[in-house]
Amino acid sequence: MKTERPPAKSEQLRRHLADLLVGELAPHERLPTERSLAEEFSVSRLTVRRVLDQLEREGRVYRVQGSGTFVSEPRIHKSVELTSFSEDMRSRGLRPGSLEVSSERIPAGADIGYALQISPSSQVLHIRRVRTADDEPMCLEHSYLPAELVPDDLGPELHGSLYEVLSARYGLTLHRAEQTIKATVLDPDDARALGAPPFSPAFLVQRTGFDARGRAIERADSLYRGDRYSYQLTIYRDPQ
Ligand code: 16G
Numbered sequence: 001m002k003t004e005r006p007p008a009k010s011e012q013l014r015r016h017l018a019d020l021l022v023g024e025l026a027p028h029e030r031l032p033t034e035r036s037l038a039e040e041f042s043v044s045r046l047t048v049r050r051v052l053d054q055l056e057r058e059g060r061v062y063r064v065q066g067s068g069t070f071v072s073e074p075r076i077h078k079s080v081e082l083t084s085f086s087e088d089m090r091s092r093g094l095r096p097g098s099l100e101v102s103s104e105r106i107p108a109g110a111d112i113g114y115a116l117q118i119s120p121s122s123q124v125l126h127i128r129r130v131r132t133a134d135d136e137p138m139c140l141e142h143s144y145l146p147a148e149l150v151p152d153d154l155g156p157e158l159h160g161s162l163y164e165v166l167s168a169r170y171g172l173t174l175h176r177a178e179q180t181i182k183a184t185v186l187d188p189d190d191a192r193a194l195g196a197p198p199f200s201p202a203f204l205v206q207r208t209g210f211d212a213r214g215r216a217i218e219r220a221d222s223l224y225r226g227d228r229y230s231y232q233l234t235i236y237r238d239p240q
Pocket residue numbers: 083084085086087096141143160161162163164205206207218219220221222
């Protein structure tokens with residue numbers, strides 16, 4: 001008769017820690033010490049350290065020298081449905097917000113003009129916002145909107161959802177977007193705005209959004225902290 005071998009002790013330890021991370025411990029709570037884990041699972045400290053190293057590489061825990069190992073903040077999965085930042089955060093039970101909001105009217109220039117299908121000399125409303133989830137900076141966003149479609153300065157309304165304002169004030173609704181995702185690092189100014197270390201990893205998502213009539217409404221650069229974000233895609237096989 002074939003009997004299943006019980007998992008190795010290091011595997012038992014890994015599963016135990018995985019359960020702690022998903023169920024019992026909240027972000028920033030301390031994990032049991034290496035020594036107590038080694039005793040509980042009858043393994044060496046080195047084995048415990050290897051399991052913790054792996055969890056650290058996966059971004060699930062972080063270590064503070066002299067204090068121990070702590071649970072990381074969960075990553076926020078960004079789906080590729082056409083949603084707004086506010087919708088994304090609310091669907092995750094987080095409160096969306098914006099900091100350091102500014103806006104100005106500027107000529108589109110070559111790149112933005114090309115993306116928005118307008119002349120480089122046409123005016124656009126450039127909006128810069130640090131987007132927050134439960135008051136924590138997540139994303140630095142630059143949005144460019146054709147001034148012809150958005151003639152007013154949106155002022156305080158920009159602290160809420162831009163897409164809601166565009167829809168309520170001007171009947172502009174995004175229907176489709178082209179997006180490019182690039183890996184990058186945060187330059188020191190962007191890192192300060194996001195409260196992350198300079199040159200830490202980030203995603204740059206460039207979106208051009210169109211309404212149902214095919215008009216380009218928004219060109220945006222969204223720079224997400226790499227330690228807090230992941231992109232989730234649902235992909236389908238073409239039945240042909
Ligand atoms: C998302 C969009 C951004 C848009 C914002 C509106 C991506 C990559 N970017 O962050 O282009 O300006 O949502 O969000 O998804 P709001 O309605 O909450 O202001």
